[in-house]
Amino acid sequence: MTDASPTDTAPAYAGPRRILSGIQASGALHLGNYLGALKRFTQLQDSGAPCFLFVADLHAITVWQDPALLTAQTREIAAAYLASGLDPAKSVIFPQSAVRAHSELAWIFNCVARLGWLDRMTQFKEKSGKHKERSSVGLYTYPVLQAADILLYKATEVPTGEDQKQHLELTRDIAAKFNNDFGVPGFFPLPDPLTQGPAPRVMSLRDGAAKMSKSDPSDQSRINLTDDADSIVAKVRKAKTDPEPLPETIEGLDARPEAKNLVTIYAALADMTREQVLAQYGGQGFGAFKPALAELAVASMAPVTAEMRRLMADAAEIDRVLKDGAERAAEIADPVVDEVKKIVGFWRA
Numbered sequence: 001m002t003d004a005s006p007t008d009t010a011p012a013y014a015g016p017r018r019i020l021s022g023i024q025a026s027g028a029l030h031l032g033n034y035l036g037a038l039k040r041f042t043q044l045q046d047s048g049a050p051c052f053l054f055v056a057d058l059h060a061i062t063v064w065q066d067p068a069l070l071t072a073q074t075r076e077i078a079a080a081y082l083a084s085g086l087d088p089a090k091s092v093i094f095p096q097s098a099v100r101a102h103s104e105l106a107w108i109f110n111c112v113a114r115l116g117w118l119d120r121m122t123q124f125k126e127k128s129g130k131h132k133e134r135s136s137v138g139l140y141t142y143p144v145l146q147a148a149d150i151l152l153y154k155a156t157e158v159p160t161g162e163d164q165k166q167h168l169e170l171t172r173d174i175a176a177k178f179n180n181d182f183g184v185p186g187f188f189p190l191p192d193p194l195t196q197g198p199a200p201r202v203m204s205l206r207d208g209a210a211k212m213s214k215s216d217p218s219d220q221s222r223i224n225l226t227d228d229a230d231s232i233v234a235k236v237r238k239a240k241t242d243p244e245p246l247p248e249t250i251e252g253l254d255a256r257p258e259a260k261n262l263v264t265i266y267a268a269l270a271d272m273t274r275e276q277v278l279a280q281y282g283g284q285g286f287g288a289f290k291p292a293l294a295e296l297a298v299a300s301m302a303p304v305t306a307e308m309r310r311l312m313a314d315a316a317e318i319d320r321v322l323k324d325g326a327e328r329a330a331e332i333a334d335p336v337v338d339e340v341k342k343i344v345g346f347w348r349a
């Protein structure tokens with residue numbers, strides 16, 4: 001093995017298209033997850049390629065998770081997949097930890113990835129904060145497990161929000177290095193990151209420069225998928241803005257991060273372009289735009305949250321989906337990890 005970062009010049013992968021993504025089982029989902037990920041998954045479900053969508057519970061435990069809550073959190077993400085419109089007959093929905101091959105391939109990839117590559121990961125720096133020596137080792141190798149999640153299914157397309165871009169680049173590097181080091185060109189695909197959705201980076205409602213995030217201490221900064229209509233309306237009303245009316249053109253949003261965020265959210269919820277939103281609301285103040293946005297957010301989210309609540313009250317239905325999904329996922333994943341072990345040279349009877 002060499003320490004050099006490989007290039008993308010290997011022969012192309014010739015396998016079928018497969019779409020894959022995951023969401024961590026670590027607490028409340030918000031509008032950023034919905035617009036950046038869930039809504040996009042449902043749009044891709046009928047694109048002709050099979051979809052693999054999992055609950056990343058192995059990733060969740062890179063920071064402390066109360067064992068008494070983790071199962072419920074896993075079911076909650078599964079409920080969100082279903083409530084957003086994913087059909088378990090078409091998409092494979094499963095808990096990551098239920099398919100052992102994820103952990104097995106992650107170890108092998110830990111020996112392919114280079115320390116220098118991981119040292120560059122900005123999300124580790126953000127999440128570990130000032131006390132990186134107190135972080136779990138898992139938090140550091142987190143992106144390697146993510147590469148295993150993706151390549152285990154030889155996924156060719158990975159829809160995520162923009163914050164996952166660096167992890168997806170690392171996945172391509174690991175795939176290229178594995179193919180190269182073991183002399184198996186085209187064994188793993190170099191997956192395409194699909195981070196160009198209508199709202200790949202939804203920002204905080206309190207600060208247009210910060211990402212909407214479940215780790216933000218202010219609940220006012222985000223719309224949770226479990227919020228009721230009154231909370232959604234109140235949060236939109238209190239969202240930070242500036243005193244100017246909305247501009248007529250996209251360029252007019254450039255130096256106005258809060259206005260840009262609200263227009264982006266409106267456009268993504270309404271399946272409109274931002275130009276169309278500005279054609280309708282340009283010249284109007286937030287006094288007119290905010291109530292329209294709140295009404296749209298409530299109307300769009302209410303069916304999703306109601307269905308999530310219904311499903312959460314029926315653990316048996318969710319568990320059926322997850323069990324069936326885990327079996328179907330393992331049918332794809334197990335032969336791939338077996339082949340990888342053979343390529344690496346592990347003993348076999």
Ligand code: TYM
Pocket residue numbers: 020021022023024025032033034035036037056059145146149150158159160161162163164199200201202203211212213
């Ligand atoms: P997670 O659980 O943090 O987020 C789930 C999805 O939501 C997107 N997202 C956002 N999109 C737009 N605006 C925001 N403010 C926003 N916040 C979150 C994320 O980009 C993501 O698509 N590491 C992943 C989970 C994962 C994964 C994978 C994803 C594990 N293995 C393999 C793809 C492929 C994560 O922590 O997502």
